[in-house]
Amino acid sequence: MGKKQHQSDKLYLTTKEWKDIYGGHKDDTATKIQRAQFKRLPFTHCALSFLPFEDPVCTPDGIIYDLSHITPYIKKHGLCPVSGKKLTNKDLTVLTFAKDKDGSFRCPVTYKIFTQTSIIAAIRTTGNVYSMEAIDELNLKRNHLKDLLTDKPFQRKDIIILQDPQNLDKFNIEHFYHVQFDTKTKETLLEEKLAMQSPKYFLNSLNNEAKEALSQLEKQYVQKTEEKPKEQIADSVNAAHFSQGKVAAGLTSTTMEPVTNNKAAILDEDDVKYSRVTRNGYVRIVTNFGPLNLELFCKHAPRACENFIVHCRNGYYNNTIFHRIVSGFVLQGGDPTGTGTGGESIWDRPFKDEFQGTYKHDQRGILSMANRGTDTNRSQFFITFAACPNLDGKHTVFGRLVGGATTLCAIENVETDKEDRPLEDVKIMAAEVFVDPFEAAAEAVKMERKALASKANSVSSEEETNRNRQQQTEIQKPKSYSSGVGKYIKPEIRIAVRRAANEDTSTIEVKKKVPTIL
Structure with a gap:
């Protein structure tokens, strides 16, 4: 015996000691056998599918099934899946359960929630489900054999016991007939073989709640139909x-x-x-300080210009504010949220920068796209108050101010806070589009395609007429009556020629030579 041998001893029983030595649940062989021999099915579940029922029905023995599962089983086997007795659809009674606000089953008379220890009974004539306590007190003891809800008369033999805690053998899954004996037919086996091809067949480790969730998902899930994109055919308009x-x-x-x-x-x-755009666009922005007339370089920056023109026509900029004013630098706006972080392009995604050309931030009144970095243009824009060469190659120049210089000066003089936000609202009241070259370009493309289609139709109709004319002018091939030389001569003509030749030979006289005597 060494020192400090009892130093780790505790003055109380631990959970493990109480469970393994002094009491509690012991998971030994006997308990495992007992659990294996008795597996209770809740009364809220179908005795055939082992899933919560939706349309409950019961047999005269009080065994509850789901109507959608028991009907095809009876049609195939004609037996009760639990007892193995003969069963028909006429023997089934449709049950009506009452529920509380939480969805739990209860007695409609006593309002007591049904549990595993409740005695539950149903009336065969109506299908209403009550606690046995209510039937004893209000029907049997008073000899008042009428349904407590519908007042429909019934007999004592019409009382079906659905659950009795003293008799749980009918809830033991291990004693079910369809579990003990394989009642599967060849058709069922064939269906199972087909089902084994699906990965869902091997989900045997799932509990009933997971299976129920999967069944609900199967009912509600609608598979998306993938539409294959139509293959575009290149023509003379869009062919590269x-x-x-x-x-x-x-x-x-x-x-x-x-x-x-x-x-x-x-x-x-x-x-x-864009390749058919040949002129510039013109837009007027009306502010609460006056108008700003803008010329757009549509051929130089077509995406930025079309985005700006469509937003102006659709009223996207109406009632928005210029959220940033930096005197001697820029006037920035185009954000519907007014925070400087919002705005979307007409394509619902950022579009690329357009730096091609000679336009730069080299003077006052240059119209350019605001962005967060490379190729992040959306809807925000700015107008310069002075030349800003440091912005070249970073922001797309797509226009300039051609009218409203006094308005721009008045806006530049508005006082701002430390974050360059104007203390007085500078609002865009409306935007007017005077010239939209993209409409003319789209119309030109449409006219080209229309002319191309009409030309193709005229060419095809001309080819068809030439083909018909050629078929009409074709020389018909003569009919052959035999093979070899003279196969195209009719037999009548050949017989007539032979007959004429015979007549000619018969009329010719042959002169005989007279012998001479030497």
């Missing part, structure tokens, strides 16, 4: 001068399918439209 590159990709890559027909690449519809 380069190919799609599928032939080269199919030759050099093992992941691509081999393609032998080289097709021209198809240009984006916006690029086709």
Whole structure:
């Protein structure tokens, strides 16, 4: 015996000691056998599917099923799945359970919640479910054999006991007939083989709650139908001068399918439209300080200009404020939230910068796109109060001020706070579009396609007429009556020729030579 051998002893019983030594639940072999021999089914579950019932029905023995599961079983086997006795659809009684606000089953008379220890009974003639206590006190003891809700008469034999805590053998799943004996037919086995092809068949480890959730998901889930995008055909309007590159990709890559027909690449519809823009656009922004007339460089920055014109026409900028004024630098607006962090483009996504061309921030009144970085243009814009060469190559220049210089000066003189927000609201009252070159470009593309379609129709109709004319002028091939030389001569003509030749030979006289005597 060493020192400090009882130093770790506690003056109380631990949970493990109480469970394993002095009491509590002992998970030994006997308890495991007992649990294996008795598996109780809750009265709220179907005795065939082991899932909570939705349309409950019961047999004369008080066994509860779900109507959607028991009906096909009776149709196939004609037996009760629990007792194995003969059963028909006429023997089933439709049950009506009362529920409280939480959805728990209860007695409609005593309002007591049904538990595993409650004695529950149903009336065969009506299907109403009560606690046995209510039937004893209000029906049997008073000899008043009428339904407590509908006042419909019944007999004592019409009382069906659904649950009795003293007789739980009918809730023991291990004694169910369809569990002990395999009642599956060949059709059922074939259905199971087909079902085994689905991964859901092997989800045997799931509990009933998870299975119920999956069944509900199966009913409510609607699979999305993937629409395959229609293949665009290149025409003379949108055909690029380069190919799609599928032939080269199919030759050099093992992941691509081999393609032998080289097709021209198809240009984006916006690029086709922008290539036909030939003039600038003009817009007027009316503020509470006066108007600002703007010229838009639509050929130089088509995406920024179209985004600005569409927003002006749709009233996107109406009643918005210029949230930032920096004297000697810029006047910034175009955010419907007025915070400097909002705004969306007409495509619902940021669009790329357009730095091509000679336009720069080299003077007062330059109209440019505000952004958060490279290719993050949305709806916000700014007008410069002075030349800002440090903004070149960072912001897309897409217009300039051509009228309203006094208005711009008045706005520049508005006082601001430390965060450059104006103390007085500078609001955009309305925006007017005077010239929209994108409409003309879209109309030009439409007219080109229309002319191309009419030309194709005229060419096809001309080819059809030429084909018909050629068929009409074709020389019909003569009919052959035999093979070899003279196969196209009719038999009548051949017989007539032979007959004429015979007559000619019969009329010719043959001169005989007279022998001479030497």
